Amino acid sequence: MIVTCVHVRVKPEHVQDFIRASSRNHESSIHEPGNLRFDILQSSTDSTRFLLYEAYESEEAAAAHKNTEHYRVWRETVADWMAAPREGVPYNVVRPLERDLW
């Protein structure tokens, strides 16, 4: 099981647009085979900063996400709203190790 933390900075005037588009992406992503979580978090101290917590059961399942229609739509929709390039940080899972706790 792996997690990618995607750090996002959004232009202030597009924060609500970003939340709307990303929530749609969340709804589709959590139904992908191999998806474990797709949490969207907003910084408590800077409303323009977001974290996408994308957990998949394998590298292959995570890679398949990028070939979905909902991902492509999201990527194109949010492109002009980014204040900086997104940064994805990859992690291996230490705990929990049980598949059903994800």
Added chain:
Amino acid sequence: MIVTCVHVRVKPEHVQDFIRASSRNHESSIHEPGNLRFDILQSSTDSTRFLLYEAYESEEAAAAHKNTEHYRVWRETVADWMAAPREGVPYNVVRPLERDLW
């Protein structure tokens, strides 16, 4: 619902010790009332870097974690293994909004 992402850098010679002590903390933390998740992740590119993904249903529940015996034991156990001070980054939850999806 809130999440704190705690970024940790561990001295290389104590990586396995840190995993062991933090896994014990995980096992107790997930049974706290108000805890939603307590994931432990290890960077895929630097085995000395960890992320603790601590989700709670409220600020009060997150604060109560720091008063538990298992947290105090963990904090003291790992103190000398840190390569740098830990950094906690607070977030509000955008998705999922359903309590039972946490």
